[in-house]
Amino acid sequence: MPGMYADGGGLYLQVSRSGSKSWIFRYAMEGREREMGLGPLHTVSLSEARELALEARKLKLRGIDPIDARNAAQVGLEEVLDSFTSRSCALSLKPGLRRRRRCAWTEGASAY
Known part of the structure; x- marks a missing residue:
């Protein structure tokens, strides 16, 4: 079923209509909503996606936009x-x- 499925801490599994699945980190920076792709489910495991989201949250905490840093x-x-x-x-x-x-x-x- 297509949609966004939350794991917590801004990490989501995005399922498209075609059935492809990918990890997304959603966050707000300076009043702007952003989505950072972390990779497809078949390449990036749940634990890896959680680590990537944690690193992105740490950057955000220091005032650095994770997408700009990447x-x-x-x-x-x-x-x-x-x-x-x-x-x-x-x-x-x-x-x-x-x-x-x-x-x-x-x-x-x-x-x-």
């Missing part, structure tokens, strides 16, 4: 991976290039 962490990870992969590809996969060509290749790759 997004910032993902952006930081992407920047690290992007800089690592473009430099390592240029230096490891193209060892025969002259220094000038290698630098140009690295700069071109970092544009993407």
Whole structure:
């Protein structure tokens, strides 16, 4: 049956009309209602969902929006991976290039 089923502490199991199930953390921040997806039921267990909701409540208690914190962490990870992969590809996969060509290749790759 579709709907939202509360577990407590803002944690809900969301069941869609198609029957898919996912964990949602619902909270209010600065007068705004928010819903943070924690993952599908087939991947995230109840105990894991409870731990994720607890971490989100702790962030909220410190005045940090859990969704903003997650997004910032993902952006930081992407920047690290992007800089690592473009430099390592240029230096490891193209060892025969002259220094000038290698630098140009690295700069071109970092544009993407």
